[in-house]
Amino acid sequence: MVKINGKNFDVSGKTISDFLSTTNYDVKRIAVEKNGDIVPKSAYENTVFKDGDSVEVVSFVGGG
Numbered sequence: 001m002v003k004i005n006g007k008n009f010d011v012s013g014k015t016i017s018d019f020l021s022t023t024n025y026d027v028k029r030i031a032v033e034k035n036g037d038i039v040p041k042s043a044y045e046n047t048v049f050k051d052g053d054s055v056e057v058v059s060f061v062g063g064g
Contacts (some may be wrong), residue, residue, distance in 0.1 A: 001052075005055070005057055027044075032044070
């Protein structure tokens with residue numbers, strides 16, 4: 001299990017891109033942190049989740 005934004009998901013062995021394709025996140029407007037490190041967007045397709053990973057997906061919201 002992988003904890004993403006405080007909830008457990010069974011995505012071990014899948015990539016960040018695999019997970020994001022099942023969500024409504026706008027990839028252009030998010031940042032992904034895995035185990036305390038920001039993951040570059042260029043690495044989403046190659047970064048594989050492992051059991052016990054802790055992930056935060058943060059959306060950027062514009063305002064004024």
